[in-house]
Amino acid sequence: MERIEGLSIGLDLDSTALNRGLTGLKDKLRTVNSEMKANLSAFDRSERSVAKYETILTGLNRKIEVQEAVTKSARQEYEKMVREHGEGSAEAEKAARSYNNEIAALNTLRRRIESTQRQLADFREEQRISQSRWTRLGNAIDGAGTRLVNFGEHSKKVGGFLTTRLTAPIIALGAGITSLAVEFEDSSVKITNSLGATADETKYLTKVASGIYRDGYGESLSEVDDALIQTKQNITNLNEEDLSKVTKKAMLLANTFDSEVNEVTRAGNTLITNYGLDADKAFDLMAKGAQKGMNFSKEMFDNMAEYTINFKEAGFSANEMFAILSNGAKKGYNLDRLNDTLLEFKLQSEDSGKAYKSAMSEMSKDTRKVFRDYEKGKATVSDLYKAVIPDLEKMRKSLPDKEFNTIGKALFGKLMKLCRIKIVQKRWKLSKLEPYMI
Known part of the structure; x- marks a missing residue:
């Protein structure tokens, strides 16, 4: 343990x-x-x-x-x-x-x-x-006290104008340079320790972080460092331009939708690895999903990281996955429950037990054909799902509750209850796989 x-x-x-x-x-x-x-x-x-x-x-x-x-x-x-x-x-x-x-x-x-x-x-x-x-800085200032006094005395001899117009800016400039140098050194140390980077890699990554910070991202260079480190750890093989671009998008998404960069980049990585999307498309797709309300319960990115692989294995495209989830979220349905419903249907389909086959025998002729194709490896779970939902919508109106729920439970397992089948129906009816890519 x-x-x-x-x-x-x-x-x-x-x-x-x-x-x-x-x-x-x-x-x-x-x-x-x-x-x-x-x-x-x-x-x-x-x-x-x-x-x-x-x-x-x-x-x-x-x-x-x-x-x-x-x-x-x-x-x-x-x-x-x-x-x-x-x-x-x-x-x-x-x-x-x-x-x-x-x-x-x-x-x-x-x-x-x-x-x-x-x-x-x-x-x-x-x-x-x-x-x-x-x-150390305090000691240095104490030690330099005499020299500063002497400089001040010398300035008085030159004139008050020089003292007020030159001495203050020199001191301010010194403080700014000291602060910037400290931040830059801290950045290098953090990147080296967190990523085990070589001296050359640290130099390159520190340059990327500084550039992101100069472009107005983050409240401090340290915050940018954290974001860049998490992005690089969660999404591999990004070149300098893409690392900078993706880190910026991750920070923007995290800040806009009250999440963490780590969660955002983990979710982005699942889209990249499972669907073969490039980083730009993956993050734009998540941004569109969040804008459409998928993050209403503050769990979108965590859910994407966990469940994307199930949609891919079931045969759904990235577009279809976002269409289903975003339209379900618009009605206030919890993403965990939506994802679990799809996962349960996938597991029941893969198992294709006696009860499942019996339920399929009650479906329409077209759906039964899809199921036969599925058994031969010529159709996917997503094909079954698309065929089953319209049949269930019709059955809901024509069958007694008990018989309807028996069929539904065979298809959706223990997530199938009278109140929950409505979620499944409405979710699909709302989405209709409308075009979703940006």
Whole structure:
């Protein structure tokens, strides 16, 4: 069990979620996510403090404890499928994909913990250096006192005009240069420590950060450094121009929609890696989604990072995914629930058990054909989804509630209740896969 020294908080998983299996653990993980966001709301978005870093680490510690249990449960499910159906079977492959997804989520959490620990260590070192610098500066000023007095006396002889018009600007200029040099040095140290960069890499990255700051982004060079570091850690292989551009967009999105650069860049990376989008298109797509209301519950970027892979595996395009989620969000539907509904349909389709096939037999002729194509590998889960929804809309009007819910539960699992099928229906009816790309 991974724990963060000094911040470990134990979770009574046996009594809270393990007895409900993987679904219960996922619910617990969402609860921990919401607790973490609530705790962080006490701090300003751009604040850098030991208290904020420790709050983040506390939340991550709780998340990784649950995620480890989720990963273990997924591994056990995979081993069970291998025993019952054989290695390479459809059931085993499905469980293997689920297990791999949980491993990826666990590794992402570990990287976030390592990154946050480095940031905390860097911040403490910056404080130590800053305090030491000001002590040395104070001593230097004391030591230079006599020389300053002599300079002042000399200025008096030249005249009051020279004293007032020249002495003050010289002092101000000296303070400005000292401050700028200190910031630049801090920037280099932070980048080196956080990214393990070489001297040449540090020089290049410090130049990028300084350029972003000069262009008016961030309240300080230190804030820009943090954003650039998180962008580079979460999105690899960006050249200098793209790194600067993407960091700026991430800061703008985070600031506009009350999020964190780390969450924004993680979400952007899932679009880039899963859909092959370039960074520009990925961030523009997220901006459009947020503008259309997808971030109303302040969870859009976190959800994108977690669920994008499910839409891709189901056969949905990036356009379709954003159309579905943005139109559902317009009606106030929680993104977690929307994503879980799609995921549950995907899992039920991949399993294609007896109840699922029975439900499919009640569908229209066209939908049954799509299902036959799906079984032959000629159609995707998204094709099934698009075919099923119109059929369900018709069934809702013609079938008794009990029969309708039985069919719905076979298709959508435990997320299918009378009140929830309306979400699914309205969500699809609203979206109609309208063009979405910018």
